[in-house]
Amino acid sequence: MAYRETERGKARKEKTRQQILQATAELVDASGFRLVQMAQIAERAGIAAGTLYRYFASKEALFADYFRRATEQEVRQVAAALQEPGQSSERVEAGLRVFARRALLKPRTAWALIAEPVDPAVDEQRLRYRQRYARLFEQVISFGIDHGELPHQDARLTSTAMVGALAEALVGPLAEPPAQNETTIDHIIAFCLAGLTRKEYPQ
Known part of the structure; x- marks a missing residue:
């Protein structure tokens, strides 16, 4: 039996x-x-x-599983922010702000998830989730273009560039004192929105 x-x-x-x-x-x-x-x-x-x-079976397998679960929680938070009411640019800003705030809230963990050198299995997960984030932003940007809220552009390229810029811009600030966090977030978001809306970057 x-x-x-x-x-x-x-x-x-x-x-x-x-x-x-x-x-x-x-x-x-x-x-x-x-x-x-x-x-x-x-x-x-x-x-x-x-x-x-x-x-x-290995530390690499365990870390890959942990990375997937930890990042899935962050993806859900960003996805929820992108569904908030408002213009497309406002929804994009909400998603960017949630990502950045949550990263700077736990800088050691965020560094591990965003930029720390890792084994190939974990790096594969990192790439996969960057693509997930980009697709979420792409949907909102495409909606904004179709409804005349955003200028015509390649939504996929814009979203990919935005997610990459957000992640890379956070790497240094993750080590800064918490008092600098909101100013850092504002600057990163202003940069991303300037590219998205093609408006002048605020001084």
Whole structure:
């Protein structure tokens, strides 16, 4: 008779998986990817190292899963902001501001997700999610063009350039004191909106 996993067994495994991912998140929040070791994760999760490898075959696989889950939360926040009422440029601004504010709220984590050198599997996730962000902005920009709210342009190129500029512009400020955050965000958004609307960049 073939073994069939019980619901209790499934729940226990899922609980352990969540403990591992939570431990990973806490360690990455504190020091980024580079310094985190599997033994540290196992200890913080309260499990044996051998148990950890039953859930994730390698650190690269674990980090890729953590990256996907962490970034999916950020994507949902940006997507919700882009659905706010208003003109297309206002919705784009709302999405940019949510992205930037959340990044600067947890700078160590944001650095890990946006720019820290990582293994190929994690870098693949990073590229995939940059494309996700760009598609979300592209939809709003396309709507704005179609309804005469924005000047004609290549919505895909604009959105891709905007997401790239936003991510790269945040890399340095992630290390700045919190008091500088809102001014930094305002400058980044002004730059992006100047390109989007083709208006003069404010002095």
